Amino acid sequence: MLHDLAQEVEQNMNDFAVLNTGRKMPLLGLGTWKSETGKVKQAVIWALQAGYRHIDCAVIYGNEVEIGEALQETLGSGKALRREDVFVTSKLWNTRHHPEDVEPSLLKTLKDLKLEYLDLYLIHWPYGFQRGDAPFPRSEDGTLLYDNIDYKLTWAAMEKLVEKGLVRAIGLSNFNSRQIDDVLSIANIKPTVLQVESHPYLNQVELLAHCRERGLVLTAYSPLGSPDRAWKHPDEPVLLEEPVIAALAQKYSKSHAQIILRWQTQRGVVTIPKSVTESRIKENIEIFDFSLEVEEIKSITDLHRDWRYIVPTITVDGKSVPRDAKHPHYPFNDPY
Numbered sequence: 001m002l003h004d005l006a007q008e009v010e011q012n013m014n015d016f017a018v019l020n021t022g023r024k025m026p027l028l029g030l031g032t033w034k035s036e037t038g039k040v041k042q043a044v045i046w047a048l049q050a051g052y053r054h055i056d057c058a059v060i061y062g063n064e065v066e067i068g069e070a071l072q073e074t075l076g077s078g079k080a081l082r083r084e085d086v087f088v089t090s091k092l093w094n095t096r097h098h099p100e101d102v103e104p105s106l107l108k109t110l111k112d113l114k115l116e117y118l119d120l121y122l123i124h125w126p127y128g129f130q131r132g133d134a135p136f137p138r139s140e141d142g143t144l145l146y147d148n149i150d151y152k153l154t155w156a157a158m159e160k161l162v163e164k165g166l167v168r169a170i171g172l173s174n175f176n177s178r179q180i181d182d183v184l185s186i187a188n189i190k191p192t193v194l195q196v197e198s199h200p201y202l203n204q205v206e207l208l209a210h211c212r213e214r215g216l217v218l219t220a221y222s223p224l225g226s227p228d229r230a231w232k233h234p235d236e237p238v239l240l241e242e243p244v245i246a247a248l249a250q251k252y253s254k255s256h257a258q259i260i261l262r263w264q265t266q267r268g269v270v271t272i273p274k275s276v277t278e279s280r281i282k283e284n285i286e287i288f289d290f291s292l293e294v295e296e297i298k299s300i301t302d303l304h305r306d307w308r309y310i311v312p313t314i315t316v317d318g319k320s321v322p323r324d325a326k327h328p329h330y331p332f333n334d335p336y
Helices: 040-050 064-074 099-113 151-163 177-186 205-214 243-252 256-266 278-285 294-301
Strands: 016-018 024-026 054-056 087-092 120-123 170-173 193-197 217-221 313-316 319-322
Touching: 024 087, 040 054, 040 064, 040 278, 064 099, 087 099, 099 151, 120 151, 120 193, 151 170, 151 177, 170 177, 177 205, 193 205, 205 217, 243 256, 243 294, 256 278, 256 294
Parallel strands: 054 087, 087 120, 120 170, 170 193, 193 217
Antiparallel strands: 016 024, 313 319
């Protein structure tokens, strides 16, 4: 197992995972969650100039129009890059799980991103919200309005997007191991990717093994512990201050973030750190000129404390509780 997790990837800028379709997906991409409009266009341009060939988007991030402007300026005939050089992912939102809503939602994303196809389209969460134009539909007392539609019906509609050539591959986000198997049990087109929160405090070793056995590539979001979250708690552990990571950063003359990103890529995990800062964007991709040793990878993996930073919460009777935990398709009630 340790040898599998520590398998080294080729050391070059073309480091990639191979999807079960045979297509290559760059191991490092630019995440765009929480990248505010007015800054995200420039961030995407900087990333592409720095050598990124993978941009991760979602309609709920509210910035696809601006990302589309960046892609329009940089991709296509007479531009710096060809469309096929860049891997673009987006995600179907929770209010669009009904089969008849899936293609219109994708077409809106394609229009906003100014693309003719996506390389990857994910179901963002396994549970649905009530249909309609409000991204977070609520009743008068402020509680979220859910929909119990089966994600397997949504998946069948996702498959049609591949058949029409609108997307090259489809996958899942925030699904647990049981839900992955549930989709696989009915899939005509298998999911290629599972995107979940993963970092040394949430190493996802079991889920990674589960995906590997079934031919899915794992993508890690919030790979640095999402230090800029609005709901950060003063008592929570700070991943970037871990002594193990600090010692390795000193040994390799790399930043703490670079050590963590290299740990993921050497495990074969695709990683999508978010930044709108030019120096940080450049730094995050400069991780393919060194390799961690097997024992060093293990020492980072051993920092695991089952710590999930990204859980939508609400306050009930003065306590913070998971917002969606009572939905039958809520994924985080299972061990992995």
